[in-house]
Amino acid sequence: MKRTTDKVAEQFETFQILDEEGKIVNEEAMPELSDDELKELMTRMVYTRILDQRSIALNRQGRLGFYAPTAGQEASQLGSQYALEQDDFILPGYRDVPQLIWQGLPLYKAFLFSRGHFKGNQMPEDVNAFSPQIIIGAQYVQTAGVALGLQKRNKDAVAITYTGDGGTSQGDFYEGMNFAGAFNSPAIFVVQNNQFAISTPVEKQTAADTLAQKAVAAGIEGIQVDGMDVLAVYAATKDARDRAVNGEGPTLIEALTYRYGPHTMAGDDPTRYRTEEMDNEWEKRDPLVRFRKFLEDKGLWSEDEENEIIEKAKEEIKAAVKEADNTPKQKVTDLIGNMYETLPQHLEEQMEEYKAKESK
Template sequence: MNNVQVLQNVEENFQTFRILDEKGEVVNQDAMPDVTDEQLQELMRRMVYTRIWDQRAISLNRQGRLGFYAPVAGQEATMIGTQYALDKQDWILPGYRDIPQLVFHGLPLYQAFLFSRGHVAGNRIPEDVNVLMPQIIIGAQIIQTAGVAMGLKRNGNTNVAITYTGDGGSSQGDFYEGLNFAGAFKSPAIFVVQNNRFAISTPVEKQTAAKTIAQKAVAAGINGIQVDGMDVLAVLAATQQARKDALDGTPTLIEALTYRYGPHTLAGDDPTRYRTKELDTEYQEKDPLVRFRLFLEGKKLWNEDMENEVIEQAKADVKEAISLADKEPKQKVSDFINNMFETLPSNLKEQLEEYTAKESK
């Protein structure tokens, strides 16, 4: 067998895992996760809630009331499905777009807004919420996750660490180092690549010659799976299995095929410069909310009144959260200096005195 045949054999093992098609029809009954009707409804509630929250956050950003923000519309199924498969004591190490996972894991929404503003109070995570704050550096949380997972194992915890990056993050050296470390030490880790096809503006085809990102797990000796990231049931099922395997000593790389409908962030990105209308239309027809709504309506588990109730709740929660964020004392330059070190070096002591005097006037 030559090298080309070996590669082809590997790639053939990474077919996209899905449960629902675009019309909400079950196409893989055997893979259906074991969930109750109430849990199915909760998955839908969280996706609708996240879509509305995202819309309001974009509006708040444009009003100057939020700082850095990365839209999530289109990626809800991957975010909600992975987090819903976790135990409360599992650890989440997110990228900057992964705010919904943090909030549904227990981070108060107003603190998520404070994080967006760069306020230190947004990083004061409650003691009972097992999350780290979002990593802005692309892919840097991959190695951290391998380490946290190893720590959990050494401490005898029966929990996992999960992290998220995009397709662009899979091109970072940290990505391969983290996977290799987790595989070598059999750390209970789950690595999720949200492949939305564009790392800001670079298409995934220019990121790698591999047909899938999931197949990169082979070299690290860990499990890999490519899942339809706009199918919340497939994401949930894949993550549940990944969690079980991680606790049994085999980490998993999940490549979730998804799409962000908006810009990479609201800091000036214009997706019309690198995406076609045809591609946008293709993925809008795969919308995770539409697909799952059709599935639930077919089972008489969802209706317009239920959806409107969630929409109004999301609007009310965002309004309350931004109001709480507004009440947090504004940061001063002296605050930044004091928050930097426990013991200040001499040059910062001088600066602290200077700015404290200015602020007291």
């Protein structure tokens, strides 16, 4: 049996296009992106890094609620989102707000989501997305259903979802992939393997050498990609999407990445379970540093350009926070009304009670 599992693992070598110095190591796999598109990818990663820094600061000030830091995972998040079309559906996990923003979710609504406001869960009509899922792995089953719906409607679109390495230990992870595989539905399942499910290292999650090889049991395509390499993530996702809309079924993508901050801002202390040596090693693979070197070598990027993006991000974040602050507070009557189309008698009574309280 050991020989069998080893043979399976050997089939999942890490797919990479740029090395840690920003040099192309896989010319054949280089995606067809224009210079402007390459710069746009970098712009989005820089912006998202600033958004993460500001969100952490706002959380510490008590101006945001739940927040899961994203620094280190920009390539896996934005590289995959950049390969999507507007008709595709995103079913994110709680750390995947950046994908929603770049798909069209207004920034102020992202802040409202963090605050638990119902308006933060209302997607614009032209954004096909679910609210970020808090229940670990549940979005995988939902994605299988959305993908089947797209398939039944003959849409040239896919459903893409995200979870972390810890999510692969949930039953929903296997059920979702198995269902999508059985129906050959257009789904893309992304695992952002950031090495730790809160404090549990990935080697304690599974005996498998890779998470990508879990696709084999579901009978679907699987690939392990360097999740700190935005071009590799883009290329892998683009290929998965092309095959899905062509009727070739779902794909599991394992993106090897690292979160530089805590699991969430709710009291997690990564220094208790991660070593300084590990942090330093992964910092050398920083997706922004790597891609910056690549663009600079091509004469497409400068410090001045990056500083302009940083200042723009700060101004837009400031304006979005102000808009979120000016949004009317969520009321108990909003909660009751949003939960039911037709209220049962006991809630009708409570609705009238709270309407009276809120009118004072």
